[in-house]
Amino acid sequence: MSRPTIAGVARAAGVSVASVSRVLNGLPATEEMTERVRRAVAELGYVPDARARSLKVGRTFQLTLAVADVGNPVYVTMMRAVEEVVSAAGYRLVVTTTGPDVVDEVALVQGMARGYADGLLISPIRVDEDLVKAIRACEVPVVVAGSVPSKAGVDTVRANSPKGMLLAVDHLTYCGRRRIAFLNGPADTVPGAARAKGFAEALRAHDLEPIAVAEAADFTFAAGRRVSGDVLRAKPNAVICANDLLAVGLMHELAAAGLDVPNDVAVVGMDDSELAEQSFPPLTSVNLGSAERGRRAAELLLARIDDNDRTPRRIVVQPSLSIRRSTP
Amino acid sequence: MSRPTIAGVARAAGVSVASVSRVLNGLPATEEMTERVRRAVAELGYVPDARARSLKVGRTFQLTLAVADVGNPVYVTMMRAVEEVVSAAGYRLVVTTTGPDVVDEVALVQGMARGYADGLLISPIRVDEDLVKAIRACEVPVVVAGSVPSKAGVDTVRANSPKGMLLAVDHLTYCGRRRIAFLNGPADTVPGAARAKGFAEALRAHDLEPIAVAEAADFTFAAGRRVSGDVLRAKPNAVICANDLLAVGLMHELAAAGLDVPNDVAVVGMDDSELAEQSFPPLTSVNLGSAERGRRAAELLLARIDDNDRTPRRIVVQPSLSIRRSTP
DNA sequence: CTCTGGCCTGTAAACGATTACAAGAACGAT
DNA sequence: ATCGTTCTTGTAATCGTTTACAGGCCAGAG
Numbered sequence: 001m002s003r004p005t006i007a008g009v010a011r012a013a014g015v016s017v018a019s020v021s022r023v024l025n026g027l028p029a030t031e032e033m034t035e036r037v038r039r040a041v042a043e044l045g046y047v048p049d050a051r052a053r054s055l056k057v058g059r060t061f062q063l064t065l066a067v068a069d070v071g072n073p074v075y076v077t078m079m080r081a082v083e084e085v086v087s088a089a090g091y092r093l094v095v096t097t098t099g100p101d102v103v104d105e106v107a108l109v110q111g112m113a114r115g116y117a118d119g120l121l122i123s124p125i126r127v128d129e130d131l132v133k134a135i136r137a138c139e140v141p142v143v144v145a146g147s148v149p150s151k152a153g154v155d156t157v158r159a160n161s162p163k164g165m166l167l168a169v170d171h172l173t174y175c176g177r178r179r180i181a182f183l184n185g186p187a188d189t190v191p192g193a194a195r196a197k198g199f200a201e202a203l204r205a206h207d208l209e210p211i212a213v214a215e216a217a218d219f220t221f222a223a224g225r226r227v228s229g230d231v232l233r234a235k236p237n238a239v240i241c242a243n244d245l246l247a248v249g250l251m252h253e254l255a256a257a258g259l260d261v262p263n264d265v266a267v268v269g270m271d272d273s274e275l276a277e278q279s280f281p282p283l284t285s286v287n288l289g290s291a292e293r294g295r296r297a298a299e300l301l302l303a304r305i306d307d308n309d310r311t312p313r314r315i316v317v318q319p320s321l322s323i324r325r326s327t328p
Numbered sequence: 329m330s331r332p333t334i335a336g337v338a339r340a341a342g343v344s345v346a347s348v349s350r351v352l353n354g355l356p357a358t359e360e361m362t363e364r365v366r367r368a369v370a371e372l373g374y375v376p377d378a379r380a381r382s383l384k385v386g387r388t389f390q391l392t393l394a395v396a397d398v399g400n401p402v403y404v405t406m407m408r409a410v411e412e413v414v415s416a417a418g419y420r421l422v423v424t425t426t427g428p429d430v431v432d433e434v435a436l437v438q439g440m441a442r443g444y445a446d447g448l449l450i451s452p453i454r455v456d457e458d459l460v461k462a463i464r465a466c467e468v469p470v471v472v473a474g475s476v477p478s479k480a481g482v483d484t485v486r487a488n489s490p491k492g493m494l495l496a497v498d499h500l501t502y503c504g505r506r507r508i509a510f511l512n513g514p515a516d517t518v519p520g521a522a523r524a525k526g527f528a529e530a531l532r533a534h535d536l537e538p539i540a541v542a543e544a545a546d547f548t549f550a551a552g553r554r555v556s557g558d559v560l561r562a563k564p565n566a567v568i569c570a571n572d573l574l575a576v577g578l579m580h581e582l583a584a585a586g587l588d589v590p591n592d593v594a595v596v597g598m599d600d601s602e603l604a605e606q607s608f609p610p611l612t613s614v615n616l617g618s619a620e621r622g623r624r625a626a627e628l629l630l631a632r633i634d635d636n637d638r639t640p641r642r643i644v645v646q647p648s649l650s651i652r653r654s655t656p
Numbered sequence: 657c658t659c660t661g662g663c664c665t666g667t668a669a670a671c672g673a674t675t676a677c678a679a680g681a682a683c684g685a686t
Numbered sequence: 687a688t689c690g691t692t693c694t695t696g697t698a699a700t701c702g703t704t705t706a707c708a709g710g711c712c713a714g715a716g
Contacts, residue, residue, distance in 0.1 A: 116378040381702080
C-alpha cells in the first residue's frame with residue numbers, strides 16, 4: 001500500500017483528477033465538489049508529489065544559497081535574513097558551500113541548469129571571467145551578493161566597504177589614534193580587495209600613512225591569529241580588521257602579548273556579526289548590513305523569478321558603525 | 329530557443345532517446361554510440377533536467393537537515409560534517425530552520441511526504457507524542473540527532489550528556505571547586521532535560537549539592553546574560569553552562585560584576601564549538617562530539633536510503649573535555 | 657543452412673501532477 | 687420552446703526523463 005496519487009483521490013471521491021487538482025489549487029469549484037475532494041484527501045492522507053508538480057509547472061520552489069564557508073558568522077546573519085524572506089514566499093532554501101575555489105563556483109552555477117532550484121543567490125569570494133560568463137549564461141535567475149562587473153548584467157547587492165572603512169578611521173582618529181594598521185584577509189578575494197582599497201583611501205582622506213598591512217590566508221579566526229604578529233611588530237595603537245573573526249583572532253594575540261584593548265590598542269572589526277557582541281571586550285565593528293543585504297538580495301531574486309525581463313538592479317547597502325568596548 | 333531536451337539530443341545524434349539516456353547513465357553502449365551522443369550533448373550544451381529525472385526515478389538526491397537555530401555554533405559544526413558526507417555521496421543539502429516550536433517540526437516531518445528530499449536529518453529541540461508519530465509515519469527515511477523514544481523505531485545519534493556533565497564536574501572538583509552552579513537552557517527541551525538530569529547525577533556522584541540552577545529562556549547568548557544574575561547571587565566558584573553561547577553570556581556578566589574567570593569563578597561550557605576557542609578567556613568546554621554526531625547521522629541516513637529494512641541503530645557518541653583557560 | 661542466443665537499439669509506457677480544450681448542465685432571455 | 691451564455695466538470699495531452707519490452711542483427715553451434 002503505497003502513497004496515494006491524485007488518481008486515487010479522484011477515484012475515492014468519484015470525480016476526475018482535474019477536479020481534484022483544481023480544488024487543491026484553489027481554483028473555483030462548487031461547494032459540494034470541494035467537500036468531496038477534501039474528504040477523500042483527508043481519508044487517504046494524500047499529499048501531492050513535489051517532484052511531479054515541479055516537472056509540470058517548471059518550478060521547484062527551491063532557491064539555492066551558495067556561500068564560501070558556513071562557519072563565518074556573517075553568513076549566518078545573511079542566511080537568517082534570506083531564509084526569512086524566501087520561506088515567507090513559499091520557497092525552501094538549499095544551502096551549498098562552495099569552498100574558496102572559483103572553479104567550484106563556476107561548476108555550481110552551470111549545474112543550476114539541471115533545474116533543481118528556481119534561482120541562485122551567490123556570494124562569490126573570488127570572481128573571474130569564467131564565473132561572470134557562467135552567471136550570464138545561467139539558466140535560472142541569479143543574484144550576486146557582492147561585487148561583480150556590471151557587464152554580467154545581473155542583479156547585485158553589495159556593501160560599501162570604502163565608506164565602512166571611512167567610518168572606522170573617522171572613529172579611530174576621533175579617539176586620537178593615528179597609528180592605524182590593517183589586518184586583511186586574502187587580497188585576491190572580492191572582499192579582500194575592496195577592503196584594501198577602502199583602507200588606503202580612508203587613510204589618505206585623513207592624511208595618514210598605514211603603519212602596517214597584513215594578509216591572513218583566509219577570513220578565519222585561526223588565520224587571523226597566525227598573522228597578528230606581523231601587525232603588532234609595527235606597534236600600532238589601532239587595528240582595523242577585515243572581518244570579525246580576524247579581529248577576534250587578533251584580540252587573542254593582543255591578550256597573549258599583554259596588551260590591553262582598547263587602551264594600548266584599539267580594535268575595529270567588520271561585519272558586526274553576532275560574534276562582535278559576544279567577544280570580549282565586545283567588538284566595535286563596521287556593520288556592512290549583512291542582514292539587509294541578505295534580505296534585499298532575496299527580494300531581488302524573488303522579483304526576478306516573477307519577471308526575468310526587468311533591468312538588472314545594483315543595490316548598495318550603506319554601512320554604519322556599531323561602537324562597543326574595543327575602542328576607547 | 330529554449331533548453332535542449334533529451335529528444336533534441338537524440339535527433340541531433342540521429343539515435344533514440346533511450347540510447348542517449350543509456351550513454352548518459354553509463355549503461356553499456358558501443359564506442360560509436362557513445363561518441364555520437366557525447367558530441368551531440370556537447371554541441372547543444374544539453375544538461376539533463378533534475379525535475380524530470382526525480383519524477384521518474386523517485387529520488388531527488390537531496391537531503392533535508394532541520395535545526396532549530398542556524399545561529400547556534402553547534403549547528404554550524406554539525407552542518408559542516410553533514411555537508412561533507414552527503415555531498416561526497418552526491419546529494420545536496422536542504423537546510424531548514426524549524427524554530428523552537430514542536431508543531432513546526434511535526435509539519436516539517438509530514439511535509440516530507442511531498443518528496444522533495446530523499447531523507448531527513450532532524451535535531452529536534454522539543455519532542456512530543458505527535459512528533460514521534462509523525463516520524464514513525466514519515467514517507468522518507470529519518471535520522472534523529474538527539475534523543476527520541478526507542479519506540480519511534482528510528483535511527484538516532486545522540487550525545488552522552490550525563491557523562492559529559494560528569495567530566496565537567498570531575499574537572500572542577502579536581503580544581504578544588506565545590507560550589508558549582510548550573511546555567512541551563514529551557515528544561516522542557518530535549519537537551520535541557522538531559523543536561524539537568526546529568527548535572528544532578530554528576531553532583532550526587534561527588535556528594536555535592538547544587539548551589540544554584542537557572543534556566544535561560546532559550547539556548548542563546550542574550551538569554552544567558554539575562555539569567556546570569558540568578559546564578560551569581562548564590563556566589564558559586566564554578567558554573568557549568570548547558571552550551572557555549574550561555575557560557576559566553578555568563579562570562580560577560582561576570583566581567584561586568586568585576587569577577588575574574590577562572591580565579592573567582594570557573595566556567596565550563598558545552599558543545600566545544602568554535603565559539604569556545606574564540607571566546608575570552610578561551611572556554612573549557614565539554615565536547616559532545618557534534619561533528620562526529622553529524623557525520624554518523626549522515627552516514628546512517630545514507631545507509632537507510634540504500635536499505636530501508638535494516639534494523640534501527642541507536643548510536644551514542646562519547647564526550648570528551650576540552651580544557652582551556654576558563655578553568656584553573 | 658538454419659536455428660538459438662546474445663547483444664544493441666528503438667518504441668512506447670510509465671512517473672504524478674497541471675491544464676487546454678471540449679462537452680454537458682443550468683439558466684435567463686427572447 | 688429555443689437559443690445563447692456561463693459555469694462546472696471530465697478527457698486527454700503534456701512536462702522530460704527512465705526503462706520494460708520487443709525487434710533486428712550477428713555470430714556460433716549443430
